[in-house]
Amino acid sequence: MKAIGSVFKYGDNVDTDVIIPARYLNATDGKELAKHCMEDIDKEFVHKVQKGDIIVANKNFGCGSSREHAPLAIKCAGVSCVIAETFARIFYRNAINIGLPIIECEEAAKAIEAGDQVEIDFDSGIITNKTKNQQYQGQAFPPFMQKIITAGGLVNYINEK
16 A cells, blocks of 8 residues: 655644534535534645655644544545644544554654645655655554555445454
């Protein structure tokens, strides 16, 4: 499993209220949520994001509310992966449950900049910054997590069984 895309870069403590503002939580459709993804932190995100792009952030990405809407909005906006130094634990679990690949790597989170072209190999955990010709070792996904992500989330994975 691989992902490749252009980077959107954010700082520490990006909470679920800026990933998908609470005023849109009456929507449950991923496509509708994606229209408002990141708008309180980056008004241009939804206009610039392309399928396959990558979000890179510093510490504690996805903190705040435990809503599943946040990783769903990111995934449905076309983001192929989120890289961060650390994730809020409930966001981490919600992301895997809905099939959004996320990977922790402090070195990559610090070195990668907005606009860089990045490739992630989920089997090995290797993150390659093609713009800077640098590699970083992130956490590889265990095979069972890759199966959940490939299936599009936990519910789809269980239904396939």
